[in-house]
Amino acid sequence: MNTTNLIRLVTLAAIWGGSFLFMRISAPVLGPALLIEYRVLFAALFLALVGWFLKKRLDLATHWKHYLILGLFNSALPFLLFAFAARTLSASVLSVLNATAPMWGALLGAAWSRQRVSLRVVFGLVAGTAGVALLVGFDSVAARPGAGVAIAAALCAAFCYSVASLYAKSAKAVEPFANAHGSMWASVLLVLPVLPFVPAPSQPTAGIMAAVLALGVLCSGIAYLLYFRLIAEVGTTSALTVTFLNPVFGILWGALFLGEVVGWYTVAGSAIVLLGTAFVTGFVPRLRSPATTFQTK
Template structure:
């Protein structure tokens, strides 16, 4: 992995880790539906501007069903569930629970393909459950009213991401940028019905709107561009490394900017979940870039 791609990887992890902080700031004021409507709309407008600049068509007539399915399971539904949970849970807890996404993806993929899971996957699943139990059991946030429902919402959001990842592996291939762009417009339409059920409980301030704008443009629009560039340059397996790094940034931003209390159980739970994720996905870190760095040749892809 080149130095440039390594920087992109850490930047992406920092951005996605920051999304939980922004949701924690804005969700209690805007409510989940209004916040996510802003998020997907801002992302769609940003990606639409990029598409016009790069002259990248969406081919709506050919792929509208694909965009709707991807928009539902990869954006609209999980975003709403995360925003719902962000009214109660801390950004740190949200970030760690989100790290279970690859576990769900592997299990759904196994069911979809009707393949028996290996012993390694079973151990990884048990570790993932243990890490979540440790985090939830010791974190004071879990004692708040509605915390149980919020935790279920986060795990359901991660489950949705697992559905989306399985679907994209079996669907007709669509250009990655078009996937991101088209799914954001589809999500914008899909979130509209939720506005009737979750009106904004508070009055938006400039700071709240800035958090919503950051969620849309930075944490969705720019993050997608970085992610798909990484997949193109280093492959999906190496790009998956972001799953193991973003929880650490989620914990860091929550501690620095939201004064969240982080205990030993936070890091222990995160480490166990990440280890379980690595076992389930069969992830093997590529340390070739580190060896090249030691030889002074990290700039070579």
């Protein structure tokens, strides 16, 4: 990976780590539904402008079902779940829970294809679970009312990303920019029916709307462009290393701008989760004990 792509990778991690900061700021005011409707709408409009400038077509007549499925599991549903969790949990905890997505993906992929799960993956799953337990068990947010439901929602959001990844591997190939653009418009339609059932708690200020705009344009629109450029330049495996950097920035931004406490359990829990993710995704050498595997059902 050259210096330019390394800068892109770190920038992407900083942006995606910041998404939890912006959600933590705006979710208690707007509520999850209105916040995410704004987020995907701003992202869709930004990508539409980019698509118009680059003369990129969506080909809705052919791919509309694909965009709806991808929009549901890669944007609308996980965004809503994270926004719901952001009313209670800190940006630090949210960013670490998000890092469990590759672990869910490995487990779901093995179950779907009925493949053997290696000792390396099993170790990674156990380590990741232990890291999450350590993080939320000692963090003060775990004592807040509704924290258990919020943690479950954040983990379900990470699981949704793994579903989207599994679907994308088996779906008909669509140009990456079209995937990002089309799924954002699909998310706008999917979130819209939820709005009447989840009203906004209060009126947003200019600062809140600025955070929402950043969440949509920066953390969704621009971030997608950076991510797909990275995939094109260095491949999917190298681009996935952003998973290891997101929590670093999520914790950093939470501490700097929201005054969130970074305790020993934050550092230790995050490190264990990232270690587990590294084992599950294959960024560490395979453990040598092929006899110790199990078959998923």
